[in-house]
Amino acid sequence: MKLALIAHDKKKNDMIQFARAYQHILGKHELYATGTTGIKIMEATGLEVYRFQSGPLGGDQEIGALIAQNKMDMVIFFRDPLTAQPHEPDISALIRLCDVYAIPLATNMGTAEVLIHGLDRGALQWRSIIHEKQGE
Incomplete structure (x- = not known):
């Protein structure tokens, strides 16, 4: 599965804690992240993150493009x-795309868990199953 990990500045420490706590699960999947969040996750966990x-x-728009192509499976x-x-309009667009394409989305620690x-x-x-139908 392809997972996107994004965190605003004041939530980056929460994302690091989350990634450390669930490293054993995240490591089984393809991870994608926005710039600084990705670096911090890699430094804290050693996980490979695109x-x-x-x-x-x-x-946010780059991740949104993958969602629109049905190439992202979950967004945290x-x-x-x-x-x-x-960049609030980009954030709203990303959330809207998750709804349009039925991509599971967590915007807080509780839902992410x-x-x-x-x-x-x-x-x-x-x-x-969706990926198989698309021939991926």
Whole structure:
């Protein structure tokens, strides 16, 4: 499965804690992240992460493009709802694309933990069926 990991500045430490705690699950999947988040995850865990641009420089849109092509299976996006983001329209578009393409999305630690446990139990295998239909 292909997983996108994104975290706003004030949530990056939460993402690092999450990645460390679930390293044994995340390591079984292809990981993608926006710029700094990806570096921090790699440094903290040693996991291999494909990095896009930072969110404000287009990283959210790059992940959104993969979602629109049905090439992303889950998004974990630790948002900071209390701080204005200059690229808020990109964030809204990313969330909308997850809804349009039925991509599981977590925007906080609690939901992310439910999704990651579901992933580990095989609850997201329906995404593999979609890939098979597309010939991937």
